Amino acid sequence: MSNVIAVVNHKGGSGKTTTAINLAAGLIRYSDITSSCLIIDMDPHGCATSTLLGKLDGEPPARSVFDVLRRAITPQDGITTTVYDEEIHLLPSNPSLESMAKTQITDRLEKVVSQLAPHYGWIIIDTPSNLGVLTQNALVAANYALVTTPCTGMAVPTLRHVRQLIDRITERQNTWLQILGVLITLKDGRTPLLRNVKKEMNQIFDRSEIFKTIITNNIKIEEAPANFQSIFAYDSGCLGASLYRDWIKKEFLKRHAKLEKKRLEEREQAAAELAAAMAEEMESEE
């Protein structure tokens, strides 16, 4: 199974961190893949790290993904437990991660993830609000890109850039990267989805790539991280919890299973083509 998901969008406040954390909590509850979930916080601001460790303004963790990326410690030594759930582990962020953003190194996280993947059912990578080296590392390491976006006219041009980066990385560095989908977040529940915004979104992402569930603005979703809980633990009966639950159970898991099947078929076909080409070459040498 390929279960490494990078949550991306360079627009700040588009629901990346909120979705990464609630997705992890939902997968622990609703996915058949039983082993635990790792969150990798690639954002130097460390919002996911703060809430998952239960301290909103404490010192950043002494050991972080930065130490792992600069090879000062092993990936396993960077991992810590969280206050959210014993099955949700964290490779925390640290502000020093910013210094890596100034380099050209985009494949370092991939090596870390490949070492950790056998130990986790799911790995979710939260990314900073830019399309720089840290987000690129996440996309090179991931099997799937999950884009979160508010549904406003202003958000559409950013989506175009996200799409271009995903396509570039798929072409050059990570052939097997697939778009899991686009999740619309933070919508004001009272206003209808603007038809022209939707139309523009459909020019950037295929209609089938945009999830039907919309995570509307919900105060409980905002309150939960300050209480160091996922939306399911904070108030499992609230609208925010039922939206995230519906999305995970009815769309996310089904789409993941479908794309996994496609990935397997494509890999088998690629292997068969390679074998045929090698056989042909050997024949012509004889």
Ligand SMILES: Nc1ncnc2c1ncn2[C@@H]1O[C@H](COP(=O)(O)OP(=O)(O)O)[C@@H](O)[C@H]1O
């Ligand atoms: N559906 C929602 N309803 C209400 N507040 C939300 C919702 N999703 C996210 N938020 C809040 O919006 C802010 C930005 O979300 P966040 O997930 O941190 O975005 P990003 O990681 O893309 O910068 C946070 O304060 C978060 O609690």
Ligand SMILES: [Mg+2]
């Ligand atoms: Mg964030």
